Amino acid sequence: MKKNLLFVFTMLCALSFFTACSDDDNKKNEPEGAVLLKGTQTYSAEKLSLKYGDSPLLGKAIIFATEDGKTGTIKMEGVFDPSIIEDLLPSKTEQMVSLAPGVVPGEVTTMFNVNLTQDGNKYTFEGTDSNNGREMKYAGTVDSTSMTLAVNVTMPKNDLLGTWNLAPIIPGESAAEANKSQPLTMSWVSSTPIKIDWNxxxxxxxxxxxxxxxxxxxxxxxxxxxxxxxxxGALESITFQTDGNIVASYKSKGQADWQTSPTNLAQYYIKDNKMFVQLNIDNIIATVMANKGTKASTKAGFVDIINGFASLLSKGVPMNYAIKSDAATISVDQTLLLPLLSLLADETIVTLLLPNIPENYQTAASEVLKQLPEIIKNTTEMNVSLHLVKK
Structure with missing residues (x-):
């Protein structure tokens, strides 16, 4: 009997020992404190404070996920905020990811892993992510209600980096010769002539x-x-920055001095020997509204334009560029221009456009717009080029 009791006592001690070891191992695998945000959270609009460089970047969404409170993933993407064109979309809560560029130029979405440090009721994180030849330094905080994130990006080097002045106007003896020495040149070859009134x-x-x-x-x-x-008279120079921003020195109507445009309105990246220009619509509209102090007005029908050119809004507008010595030419051809011009044959677009044309030119513009479909149909060549010289 004593032997049996001794055996039972020994087994109980052994079980207690193994249980204690097991508990210690589990505690070693648990994070310090409770996991604050287990699962996936999305931050956008007022829940997100995002900076690209030193300036706010609007119209983006950050998807944050963690399971253990020690490591997490961040996915950055653009979101076309319907509140800025609330009359255009059938659903005012609809988000249209494909219509907005991502945070990093050339990346519709960007995903990276982060190491988390718990600080009270929030996590902090910072680090560097390298991909596609660019380097992105990031730092931020996140809790159950909001996220702050700052990113500083250095894009791959390219020949456009730096400041370029607008090429000067050098008059020629004829319109054709003058067109060769202008900051902006255009060509449009169509077998259908245009009818104009000399008046x-x-x-x-x-x-x-x-x-x-x-x-x-x-x-x-x-x-x-x-x-x-x-x-x-409106543009002095264009600067292509190392972080992918395009900044212009410009002059508004009635102003005497040149001023510098804000960052994060337009960005660029180089791919397959082309330059892609991305427009951050939310930042642009916010800037216009701040300058004018009024709410931007919109019309239904513009949504057709947005949907028809979604890739231009998300991936950017593809442009050709060539650099020779200290001169650069940036151009677009009929591949891009013809579809855009075809919109001018739409009655809804014409209705939106005409009121913005000076009254004394509206008759002429209306008559020209009526001729566009046939001219476009028989177009064989079209090009618009911007000419720059290195500062």
Missing amino acids: WIDPQMPAGTMMEMPVDNVVKLLSSLYASPALA
């Missing part, structure tokens, strides 16, 4: 004096007489 060009001529002209002659004339001088 549109020279108010001294009687209205109704119609004539046909090759489209290419007309656009070259408009470029040299109007477009290039207007551009030269």
Whole structure:
């Protein structure tokens, strides 16, 4: 009997020992304190304070996930906020990820792992993520209600880096020659001529004096007489920054001094020997509204434009570029221009466009817009080029 009791006592001691060891092992695997945000959380709009460089970056969403409170994943993406065009979308709560560029130029989404440090009721994290030839330093905090995140990106080196002045206007003996020495040049070859009223060009001529002209002659004339001088009066230089931002030195109408545009309005990246320009719509609209002090007005029908050119909004507008010595040419051709111009044949778009044209040009613009479908149909060449010189 004593032997049996001794055996039972020995077994109980052994079980207690193994249980204690097991508890110690489990405690070693547990994080210090409770896991604050186990699972996946999404932060956007007022729940997210995101900075790219030193400036706020709007219209983005951050998806944060952790299971153990020690490590986590962060996914950054763009979100087209429907509240800025609340009249356009069928659902005012609908989010349209494909319509917005991501946080890092050239990346519609960016995902990386982070090490977490618990600080009271929040986590902090910081580190460096390298991918696609770029380096991104990040730091932030996150809790159950909000996230702050700052990223500083260095993009791969490219030949456009630095500041470029607008090429000067060098008048030629003819419109064709002048078009070769302008900051902005245009060409448009179509077998369908354009019908114009001489009164549109020279108010001294009687209205109704119609004539046909090759489209290419007309656009070259408009470029040299109007477009290039207007551009030269509004734009001094463009700077392509190392973080992918495009910053311009510009002058608004009625202002005497040049001013620098805010960062995070437009960004760029180089891929497959092309330059892609991404527009941060939320930042642009916020800047316009701040400058004007009014709410941006919108119209239904614009949503068709957005949906039709979703890839241009998310991945960026593809542009050709060439650099020779200290001169650069950035251009777009018919591949991009023709689909955009085709929108001008839409009655809804025309209705939106005409009120923004000076009243004395509205008749001429209306008549030209009516001719566009046939001209576009027979177009064989089209190009718009911006010419820059290294500062």
